[in-house]
Amino acid sequence: MSPPVAAPSNILIIGGGIAGVSTAYFLACHPLRSASTKITLVEGTKVAAAASGKSGGFLAKDWHGSATADLSAMSYDLHKNLAEEFGGKENWGYRTVDTLSIETDATRKSKRSSPLKWLPEGLVHSSRSLGSHTTTAQVHPGQFTEFFSSKFLEKPSTSLIIGQATSLSLKDDGSPKSVGVNKKHGSDSDSEKSSEDQHIEVDADVVVLAAGPWTGSLADKLLGNKIGGRLGVTGHRAHSVVLRTKEELSATCLFTSMTMADGSAGEPEVYARPDGGCGAGDDEPLPPTAAHVKPSASAIKKLHGQAQSLSPVFTQDQNVEVVAEQACYLPIADRGRPLVGKVRGVEGVYIGSGLSCWGITQGPGTGKVLAEMILDGKAKSADVSKLAP
CATH class of the missing domain: 3.30.9.10 (D-Amino Acid Oxidase, subunit A, domain 2)
Structure with missing residues (x-):
């Protein structure tokens, strides 16, 4: 029997696209989440600023290779279930096609x-x-991502920081201690870094990298080339x-x-x-x-x-x-398939990125399995073993 997973005190997700927001949401409402666990979402500009706000929102259940087939089918069905639960037709344009x-x-x-x-x-x-209509569907991805960002922030001990993650501090045992963030001030969150920006250290004993195409450079910056260099995403x-x-x-x-x-x-x-x-x-x-x-x-x-x-x-x-x-x-992941799971070589760091053109289909499922890995100790809803980073 596996030992119980130690409940993290502070979970920090970097990236406000569909994968990062879904991870934050499913962590926040996971039944094993401790009431004292703080969950922070860090986004550099605004939620759904990139592909999650501008892609076509096409969903396909069974168009995928063996490595992502289980994740894609689960996530496709998850889209349907979320739409039924939260009024997806009205709130983010969900429909089968x-x-x-x-x-x-x-x-x-x-x-x-x-x-x-x-x-x-x-x-x-x-x-x-x-x-x-049984195998393909669509959503407005920006509306989906913004909706579940709001749902995440309705949960206790959750927060959103607009700012750039710049550094990762580790404890003596090599696990995360905090993430340095240049927090954006003022209403113009899309502007260049200014004197109004404030550098803060955000406590984090678990970190999730979900920064879309910027994940590769972020991993290199936070984890160093020896570990981060293996997580190539552009x-x-x-x-x-x-x-x-x-x-x-x-x-x-x-x-x-x-x-x-x-x-x-x-x-x-x-x-x-x-x-x-x-x-x-x-x-x-x-x-x-x-x-x-x-x-x-x-x-x-x-x-x-x-x-x-x-x-x-x-x-x-x-x-x-x-x-x-x-x-x-x-x-796009350098190795040709997504990176979903625990990062080898450092404790407490996970990644969900490189989903390519299937990011909207696979985004909610990626968030769900990452939440399970962090709080259950393993992915339970889909087989993502071939996506291990």
Whole structure:
């Protein structure tokens, strides 16, 4: 029989995206959490500032490799359960969807019927189902993350600090003692570090690294290259435009292969959320913080052109509203699969990062299993053994 897990006194999670917020929430409401355990969430800019606020919010239950299949299926079902418990349809746009792969070619007319009424006849040359209402869904990820951040802060002995984690102090036994944070003051949390910032030491005997694409550089800074260097996570930039159409679109997500009228090609993904969305990726070096992420004007222009080529509902003639033109960085682990679990070589440090394009699907499940590892001593809800850092 395993010995009981010693209850931590101070748990600190670094990163206010979906993985970090989910970890904080599931720790705060875990039945084994001691009433005296303090839980602190540290975020550099604002909750859901990066991909968790700007991605398409697509969820898939069974599209995953063997290493992440169990986590993904559990987390997909967890999304459904949370939506039923907390009114996800109203509070963060949860809904199940059909998902199609389509090929379009504007240079030649197709004889196939359009698979959707909002796609023009003669444009779609092939179409096949990738997922149904039982296997694919969507959320507004920013609204989800903000909602559960608020739920976390409703629990006793919880707090959110806006600031940059800068250092990790260890006890004599090598476990965490405190984390140094440059705490942001004032209302402009996206500004550069100023004289108003205050350096504080936050007590922490357990630390969770969940800083998305910045996790790799953070781990190197806090843990040193010998340990932190093994936790390589960086970012790949993805662009999106959010368009609000006059016509209500069907609950359908599209993975496309497009040929435009000028012969140019593209593969944008279209997420017909209640608030719209269209996205594609490119690459540029990861900036220092989420506040420094800027979209490429040419990439945004290309997305608008692709959207307009796909359907007239995305044109100014149909009074489309441009809600957002944006970019974010997907967290990519160097080893090609996520890092979820206890960090080897140092006691009391955990990581949940590198979820790539599946961060929204896997985020709640990642938070749940990390909470179990910390308070139960092992992951109970999903097999994440192949994701051990």
